[in-house]
Amino acid sequence: MKQNSFYILTGLVVTALVGIFWLSLEWNNALPIQIGFIIGVIILYMARSRVVGIIADERSIAISRKAAFHTLEILWVVFFTFSLGFIVWTSSKFFGLERTPTFRYMREHNPMDMVFGRPFLNPGFIQLLFLCMIIFLYVGFKFYYERKYGGEDTDEE
Amino acid sequence: MKNSIKVFRAKANITQEQLATALGVYRQTIIAIEKSKYVPSLTLAFKIARHFNVNVEEIFECEESDLK
16 A cells, blocks of 8 residues: 555545544434544554555654653643542542532532533533543644754755 | 755755655655754764765764754
8 A cells, every 4th residue: 555545544534533423423422433433543553554665754753752742741731630620629528628619619510410511511521622632732743843843845956 | 963965965966855765764854954953863864974975974063052
């Protein structure tokens, strides 16, 4: 398989996954997108192993590493901050803080209470959203380091 | 880190694309190195030097600021 064919296949898989994601929302069923995502990843991994003529370019590898590292750096801080907040939220009574107005309000809106139609009020949903944002953060960092390390294809032969 | 890849390329009359293919990297990497926006690994630096049959120091010049 040629590299361009692999890119086309990747585009098709991503498009299909977006469609399946939408269907999952319509059907209110998580299984289609979960199974679809796993199948999609397996297809892409198998296809990538059959691509011929891949160039192991050290600059590209360095950019990917830096992007991945900084994505994780930001993610763990944000995720940990949220998680700490949720620990306080759910266990403020244990620490004897339940009379504080803020914590009382939080206790009245227990994270276990799913408010349907208002998912952004659900801390678990926000956590999942952060996890899904990894890919956008990673792509953003990739673009940034591509520019920083002179990725622009200027012709000066 | 300064380098004179462009000069050696001109002497050898080869394009960035040809050099990239010979070294097994993308053309963008050659562009980035020539513009001093990316410092290559030791392996790639030696590959470049060997390609032009010279020592690494003849192509790459380490400045004082690089050592700080």
